[in-house]
Amino acid sequence: MNCEYETTCPNCGRSAQRIFVRDSNVVRTQCSSCDYLLVLCSETGRVIETYSPGMYVVR
Numbered sequence: 628m629n630c631e632y633e634t635t636c637p638n639c640g641r642s643a644q645r646i647f648v649r650d651s652n653v654v655r656t657q658c659s660s661c662d663y664l665l666v667l668c669s670e671t672g673r674v675i676e677t678y679s680p681g682m683y684v685v686r
């Protein structure tokens with residue numbers, strides 16, 4: 628069972644979804660307005676996957 632919260636997108640500032648995936652211990656933050664995506668390990672806090680269109684381009 629996943630927990631979903633409304634949060635603010637750090638990329639565009641609009642509303643985004645924060646989803647805790649209990650099966651795999653990851654936290655997904657995704658924004659439907661700008662396709663922002665951040666996947667964190669909820670145990671270690673490490674970034675598993677990230678995609679930030681527009682303002683923040685990290686290489």
Ligand SMILES: [Zn+2]
Pocket residue numbers: 636637638639640641643658659660661662663
């Ligand atoms: Zn966004």
